[in-house]
Amino acid sequence: MKNFFFFTSVLFFLGCNPTSEKKHNTVITTNNDKKVNDFAIIIHGGAGTILKKNMSDEKELEYKNKLEEAIKVGYLILKKGGTSQEAVMKTIQVMEESPLFNAGKGAVFTHEETNELDASFMDGETLNAGAIAGVTNVKSPIELAIKVMTDSDHVMLSGKGASIFAKEKGLEIVDPSYFYTERRFKSLQRIKEREKIELDHDDKKAAFYDADIKNAKFGTVGCVALDKHGNLAAGTSTGGMTNKRWGRIGDAPIIGSGTYANNKTCGVSSTGWGEYFIRSQVAYDISAQMEYQNKSLKDATKDVIKNKLTKLGGTGGVVAIDKKGNMSFEFNTEGMYRASMNEKGKLVLKIYKE
Ligand code: ASP
Numbered sequence: 001m002k003n004f005f006f007f008t009s010v011l012f013f014l015g016c017n018p019t020s021e022k023k024h025n026t027v028i029t030t031n032n033d034k035k036v037n038d039f040a041i042i043i044h045g046g047a048g049t050i051l052k053k054n055m056s057d058e059k060e061l062e063y064k065n066k067l068e069e070a071i072k073v074g075y076l077i078l079k080k081g082g083t084s085q086e087a088v089m090k091t092i093q094v095m096e097e098s099p100l101f102n103a104g105k106g107a108v109f110t111h112e113e114t115n116e117l118d119a120s121f122m123d124g125e126t127l128n129a130g131a132i133a134g135v136t137n138v139k140s141p142i143e144l145a146i147k148v149m150t151d152s153d154h155v156m157l158s159g160k161g162a163s164i165f166a167k168e169k170g171l172e173i174v175d176p177s178y179f180y181t182e183r184r185f186k187s188l189q190r191i192k193e194r195e196k197i198e199l200d201h202d203d204k205k206a207a208f209y210d211a212d213i214k215n216a217k218f219g220t221v222g223c224v225a226l227d228k229h230g231n232l233a234a235g236t237s238t239g240g241m242t243n244k245r246w247g248r249i250g251d252a253p254i255i256g257s258g259t260y261a262n263n264k265t266c267g268v269s270s271t272g273w274g275e276y277f278i279r280s281q282v283a284y285d286i287s288a289q290m291e292y293q294n295k296s297l298k299d300a301t302k303d304v305i306k307n308k309l310t311k312l313g314g315t316g317g318v319v320a321i322d323k324k325g326n327m328s329f330e331f332n333t334e335g336m337y338r339a340s341m342n343e344k345g346k347l348v349l350k351i352y353k354e
Pocket of ligand 1: 239249270
């Protein structure tokens with residue numbers, strides 16, 4: 001009898017106790033993993049000195065309509081059970097085809113009066129990624145970045161080689177003049193005039209140009225999506241910065257700076273002064289803070305943009321989604337063209353700082 005009690009107590013200790021502990025763990029895990037949104041999508045159309053006083057009502061409406069059109073394309077893909085990869089690509093393509101944004105058509109000009117495009121994409125499930133830099137004749141840079149990921153052994157291709165690869169893969173090739181827009185061309189001319197003034201030391205004139213130039217500098221596009229299968233994806237596409245030269249490449253095609261996605265943490269797309277974003281590894285740092293410091297998406301994006309990037313002197317912002325479907329816009333500039341949609345179809349559409 002004594003032995004029986006001893007035996008059952010041991011069984012209780014070995015069996016029940018760990019089970020309840022396991023149950024307890026399960027409860028915690030379930031709570032932690034509770035989805036806020038089964039699927040979600042977030043986009044940006046660039047950050048910078050975007051001020052209400054410099055924007056006409058018509059222009060504002062144009063931007064808002066285009067952002068809405070773009071995000072709804074991705075939203076419908078996700079709603080029907082499509083992949084985050086497809087949603088990110090198709091959403092970005094709407095913005096690449098619009099002259100409003102500094103990506104695809106509407107890209108800014110280099111010092112040599114050409115358009116050189118950069119883009120990247122990352123898949124949060126496999127951690128596969130693709131990127132292109134300095135491409136001058138491929139209509140959809142984001143599509144090419146995805147092709148590099150799916151159809152080559154490499155992560156990043158540049159310049160002429162990237163164009164040859166695009167041709168071989170049957171992507172649409174355009175004449176470089178396709179990317180010309182008068183607005184961006186004029187921006188370049190103003191910057192060049194401004195450079196001359198600097199040489200002449202005319203401070204008043206220089207200040208006048210600076211205010212103008214600030215407005216025209218940015219406008220990269222980016223998208224992050226979480227699909228119903230729990231997969232995150234992020235993509236970014238840009239013409240870089242006006243007046244760039246010597247084959248300058250910014251953060252947009254750098255995995256970890258302009259784009260990052262990991263199903264364990266989050267997906268991020270950046271926009272802003274690329275040199276600072278590269279030095280800060282902005283997109284990866286957000287994911288790393290979540291992974292290693294257990295931070296929430298909100299806390300991680302805030303620390304990286306408002307604290308670390310700002311202290312370094314960098315300007316810009318990010319859009320991000322975590323694995324549970326939480327979304328975050330974070331920027332330290334006057335504005336950022338941005339939109340998000342949750343699983344219920346609730347649309348958030350904003351331009352200025354709040
Ligand atoms: N990040 C881009 C670059 O530096 C510019 C931008 O976001 O507008 O090339």
